[in-house]
Every structure is written in C-alpha cells, then in structure tokens.
Amino acid sequence: MRWEAQALVPTPDAPAAARPALLPLAGLVRSVTTPEFAGITFHEVTAKSVLNRVPTGSKMPFEWTVNPYRGCSHACVYCFARKSHTYLDFDAGMDFDSQVVVKVNAAEVLRKELAKPSWTRQQVALGTNTDPYQRAEGRYRLMPGIIAALAESGTPLSILTKGTLLARDIPLLKSAATQVPVGLGISLAMTNEALSEAIEPGTPGPRARLKLVSRLREAGLPCGVMAMPILPWLSDSDEALDALFGSLAAAGATGVSAGALYLKPGTREWFMKWIAAHHPELAGKYRRLYGTGSYASKEYRTWLAGRVRYFKARHGFSHSSGFSHRDLDDPRAEEAEYPAGIIPAAGGGAAPAGSSPPSPSLRGQAVQDSLF
Numbered sequence: 001m002r003w004e005a006q007a008l009v010p011t012p013d014a015p016a017a018a019r020p021a022l023l024p025l026a027g028l029v030r031s032v033t034t035p036e037f038a039g040i041t042f043h044e045v046t047a048k049s050v051l052n053r054v055p056t057g058s059k060m061p062f063e064w065t066v067n068p069y070r071g072c073s074h075a076c077v078y079c080f081a082r083k084s085h086t087y088l089d090f091d092a093g094m095d096f097d098s099q100v101v102v103k104v105n106a107a108e109v110l111r112k113e114l115a116k117p118s119w120t121r122q123q124v125a126l127g128t129n130t131d132p133y134q135r136a137e138g139r140y141r142l143m144p145g146i147i148a149a150l151a152e153s154g155t156p157l158s159i160l161t162k163g164t165l166l167a168r169d170i171p172l173l174k175s176a177a178t179q180v181p182v183g184l185g186i187s188l189a190m191t192n193e194a195l196s197e198a199i200e201p202g203t204p205g206p207r208a209r210l211k212l213v214s215r216l217r218e219a220g221l222p223c224g225v226m227a228m229p230i231l232p233w234l235s236d237s238d239e240a241l242d243a244l245f246g247s248l249a250a251a252g253a254t255g256v257s258a259g260a261l262y263l264k265p266g267t268r269e270w271f272m273k274w275i276a277a278h279h280p281e282l283a284g285k286y287r288r289l290y291g292t293g294s295y296a297s298k299e300y301r302t303w304l305a306g307r308v309r310y311f312k313a314r315h316g317f318s319h320s321s322g323f324s325h326r327d328l329d330d331p332r333a334e335e336a337e338y339p340a341g342i343i344p345a346a347g348g349g350a351a352p353a354g355s356s357p358p359s360p361s362l363r364g365q366a367v368q369d370s371l372f
Contacts, residue, residue, distance in 0.1 A: 025088065029104065040073055040098050042136060047103045051113045051124070061343055062125040062158065066110060068142040070101035072130040074162055075202040077274045078229050081129045083266025092266035093273075097202070100136055107145025114153035123156040123344055127185075133163025135202065144172055151176035156344040158183035160226060164204040164212045170219050177221065181344030185224045186213050189258070190235040191243045198278060199231075210251045217252035224341030225253045229261035230304060232289055232296060233282050236260075241311045249315040254341030256317050258308045260301055264294045 027045040052065045071085055075097035082092035090099050103109075113119065126132045132143055147169060150157045157180065159166070166184075176182050188209045190196055196206050204212075216223040225248050230236050235244075248256055263271055268290070276283045289296050296304075312318055 025101070037073070037135065037139075040100060040136075042139075043099065043101045044104045045101055046105045047109055049113065050103060050106045050109050060125075060128070061338055062123045062128075064122055064124045065128045066106070066124055066126050066146060067129045068103050068106040068126075068132055068140075068146065069130050069134060069136060070103075071096050071099050073097060073100060073135045073202045074131055074200060076162075076200040077271050078199065078231070078261055078263075078267060079130075080262055080264055080267055082270060083264060084129060086266065093270045100134075102136060102140055103142070104140065106142050107149055110146055111149045111153075114149055114155060119153070119155075121153065121155045123158060123181075124150055125158045125160070127158075127160035131161050131163055132159065133161040133165040135163075135165075137163065137165055143169060147172050147176055151179045151182075154180055156181040156183075158185065158342055158344055160185040160187060160342060162187045162200070162203045162209060164208050167212055167215055170215065170221070173221060174219055182221070183224070183342045183344040184216055184221055185226055185339070185342035186216075186253075187226045187228070188213075188248070189227045189229055189244070190231070190240065191247050192235065192240065195231075195234060199234075199274070206247075210247055213248070213251040213253055217254070222254045222341035222345070223252070224255045224257070224339035224343075226339065226342070227256050227258040230258055230308075231261050232300065233285060234279070236304060236307070238307065238311075241307055242314070245311045245315040245317065249317065253317075253339075255339030256312060257337050257339040258304075258312075259337075260296045260304055262294055263290055268294065 025043055025045065027047060029044045029046060032042045032044065033040070050066050050068070052067065054060050054063050054065060070088060071090065072079065072081070079096070082096045085096040085099070086092055088101060090096065126143075126146070132146075137143055147157065157176070173182060173184070186209050188206060191206045191210075193205050193207065196203065203209075213223050213225065227244060227248070230241075235241075245256065261271075272283070272286065275286055289300055291297070295301070309318075
C-alpha cells in the first residue's frame with residue numbers, strides 16, 4: 001500500500017497494545033473504538049514523513065500540505081477526497097466516514113522535517129484533503145503542535161476547515177500570526193440547516209460555522225470562506241445564494257469563493273447513491289448534467305457564475321478574490337481559486353529572531369483578484 005512508504009513499523013518487543021491489530025496497515029500502533037465516537041474506528045499510526053509536495057502541474061496556490069488525519073468523520077457525501085481512502089485499502093464510501101487514520105506523531109515528525117537545511121519555508125496548507133479539525137482532533141490534539149512547529153520555523157501556514165474546534169486554537173493562531181503569515185478559511189456552502197444535516201451529517205451546522213467566522217474576525221484574524229460545493233437544484237436558487245452571501249457578509253468574511261459540485265471518481269458513486277435515496281426526482285437530472293465526467297456542464301457553470309457574481313456584488317464581495325469561472329473551458333482552474341484570507345498574505349508575519357526571512361514560492365503568494 002502507498003502508506004508503507006511513510007510508516008515506521010513497531011518493533012517486535014513493543015508492548016502488545018502497540019503492535020499492529022485489526023488491519024494490515026503498516027505503521028499501525030493500535031485501533032481504537034470508544035462510545036463517544038460510536039461507529040468510528042481510529043487507527044493510530046506512526047509516520048516517517050508528514051510534509052507532502054503538491055504534484056507538479058497542480059493549479060493550487062501552494063506547494064506543500066500536511067494532513068494529520070486520513071478519512072473524515074464529517075462524512076460529507078460530496079467530499080472530493082473519498083477516493084484517497086482507497087489507497088489505504090479502505091473503501092471510498094462508509095469506510096471514509098468511519099475508518100479514520102491518525103498520524104499520532106505528526107507534530108514531532110513535522111518539526112524534524114522543518115529543521116532540515118533543505119527546507120525553504122514555503123507555505124504549508126492544512127485541510128486540503130481531510131479536515132484537520134474533525135471530531136478526532138478533540139481527542140488527539142495534533143493541531144496545536146503542528147501550528148507551533150510551523151510558526152516557530154518561520155513557515156507560512158493556512159488552514160481550511162468545517163470544524164468549530166478551530167476556536168480552541170485562536171490564541172495560538174494569534175500568536176503564530178505575529179511570527180509568520182497565517183491564512184484561515186471556513187468551508188460553508190449553504191445556510192439550510194436541514195440540508196446540511198442530511199448531506200454533511202458529521203459537521204457543525206451552518207449557524208455554528210458562521211459564528212466561528214465572526215469569532216476569527218473579532219480576534220483580528222483573516223477568514224475567507226470556501227462556498228463549495230453549490231449543489232444543483234438543492235442550494236443554487238436565488239433565495240439560497242442570497243441567504244448564503246448575506247450571512248457571510250454579516251459574519252465579516254474576508255472573501256468568498258464559490259463553485260459547483262465536483263464529482264470525481266469515488267465521490268461520484270457515493271453521491272449518486274445518496275441522491276437516488278434522498279432525492280430520486282433529481283437522479284436523472286444529475287446524470288444528464290454531469291454526463292460521464294466530474295464537472296457540471298459548461299452551460300450550468302456559466303449560469304452559476306452569473307448568479308454568484310450578482311450576489312457577491314450585492315453583499316459587498318465584488319472585489320474579493322475567489323472562484324471566478326473565468327476559464328470555463330478548464331474547470332480545474334475553479335478548484336484553485338482561494339478567497340482573500342485563506343492564502344497567507346506576503347509579509348503578514350515575522351520570522352523568528354536570528355533566522356533568515358521565509359522564501360515563499362510563486363504559487364504560495366496571494367491569489368489574484370477574480371472577475372467577481
């Protein structure tokens with residue numbers, strides 16, 4: 001399995017509790033189930049490396065990521081990261097929601113990697129695959145050590161999450177922002193509580209996430225919002241979009257990106273099964289809209305671009321950077337448009353005393369303003 005390249009296998013003389021169990025997952029320390037996380041198994045592993053380089057040719061505005069968790073108890077039906085769970089010999093459906101891999105030594109390993117002379121302090125993004133503030137973080141508390149390691153090494157960082165547990169680390173993030181550029185983003189694409197509970201059942205609801213946006217802004221921290229995915233026929237009406245952008249403006253969001261549902265392999269099958277069960281009247285419409293691909297038709301994306309442009313302008317976001325649909329012939333460009341606040345602003349922090357200034361990559365700089 002791909003995991004083997006990063007794993008440290010416990011020694012034969014390790015205590016029984018520290019030996020691999022349940023699954024042939026290399027690096028497994030133990031597998032844990034607890035009543036407070038009913039239906040979820042945590043597979044605690046030790047990893048050799050946690051810094052991941054973004055593949056060459058990616059349109060993402062950063063080159064490095066850290067993912068302390070694999071799998072996600074937020075259980076978002078539409079999550080684009082589902083297929084990545086199959087690399088660990090889990091399935092992209094229920095296993096993604098309930099079999100969570102935890103890199104218990106993530107902070108320690110990261111510190112060692114950041115201390116290498118070869119590290120050039122390029123931006124590191126968290127939350128690009130699975131959520132670093134999913135419920136498991138309340139138990140494992142990996143993020144404080146990760147944030148501290150990045151800040152103390154002079155490495156700019158960004159975090160994208162649906163988890164209101166981020167509020168726990170506001171004091172630490174404020175401190176980090178005095179040392180390095182820090183970008184923060186909340187993922188929120190709907191204000192309908194019932195729809196949210198149905199399609200992203202493990203997440204804090206929209207009202208809770210809006211409150212988190214306000215708390216971050218009140219703390220003097222940036223906070224962009226990724227309003228993705230907009231769901232055809234479920235959250236793309238004028239009423240829904242007006243409520244969404246109006247609520248984000250009232251909460252003080254720094255900027256907003258919005259985009260249509262993206263159904264890559266692994267996600268597509270799980271989502272279509274959900275649509276057939278919960279909204280059978282839409283199943284045929286979705287099949288026609290997406291055809292055999294991952295993206296909605298160009299006609300739909302053009303229409304959505306116009307509606308998003310209108311409501312962003314109406315609520316004061318017309319000049320904020322974010323997803324623009326400006327290259328409708330290459331929908332991959334949509335995924336790389338991050339709103340103001342998420343990408344760390346150049347010069348937003350100071351490197352530790354006695355160290356040389358960070359050397360951000362070109363792709364780690366602020367995203368250009370979009371068309372709307």
